[in-house]
Amino acid sequence: MNIFSNHKVIIWILAGSLIVILSILGSLIYHTGVESEEVITQAGCSSSCMMLFDELDLDASQQREIENILDQFRDTSATLVSELRQCRLALMEELQNDNPDSLEIILLSEELGSFQARMTMLASSQYLHIKTICTPDQRQKLSNVYCDLFGCPRLEKGQGQGQQRPCRGDQ
Numbered sequence: 646m647n648i649f650s651n652h653k654v655i656i657w658i659l660a661g662s663l664i665v666i667l668s669i670l671g672s673l674i675y676h677t678g679v680e681s682e683e684v685i686t687q688a689g690c691s692s693s694c695m696m697l698f699d700e701l702d703l704d705a706s707q708q709r710e711i712e713n714i715l716d717q718f719r720d721t722s723a724t725l726v727s728e729l730r731q732c733r734l735a736l737m738e739e740l741q742n743d744n745p746d747s748l749e750i751i752l753l754s755e756e757l758g759s760f761q762a763r764m765t766m767l768a769s770s771q772y773l774h775i776k777t778i779c780t781p782d783q784r785q786k787l788s789n790v791y792c793d794l795f796g797c798p799r800l801e802k803g804q805g806q807g808q809q810r811p812c813r814g815d816q
Contacts, residue, residue, distance in 0.1 A: 714774045718771045735753055
């Protein structure tokens with residue numbers, strides 16, 4: 646009996662092809678799964694979050710802590726942003742009326758101020774939480790990021806101390 650008969654050769658070739666195909670399929674499934682997980686983990690952090698990580702040069706444990714802090718504030722800030730947007734829309738609708746009600750404009754403006762104050766308090770609280778996990782050098786960079794966020798000039802270390810703050814009404 647010949648070991649290499651036609652049928653046995655074909656079976657060995659098919660078996661080898663099957664092994665190669667299964668290996669390729671396994672590799673594709675593995676690499677697709679790994680890439681999907683990386684995309685999912687990055688999706689939780691927005692572009693501003695990534696900018697903050699880059700700006701502060703955070704290590705992995707600091708990044709995790711900041712992601713937790715940002716997650717804590719995300720729901721509250723999203724609600725406030727939505728309410729702020731609705732209030733601005735109501736104000737614009739009132740302003741566009743042929744005969745706008747000045748009392749309604751005043752009430753909506755005060756409500757907008759209240760929402761803006763809550764947003765500022767939320768951002769300040771977030772800043773203080775993040776500041777606790779930063780090194781002194783990172784704190785200065787964090788301060789600069791929040792100065793940009795608040796629309797004020799960046800303060801160098803020690804600048805602005807001992808000066809009166811005009812927003813407190815003592816102008």
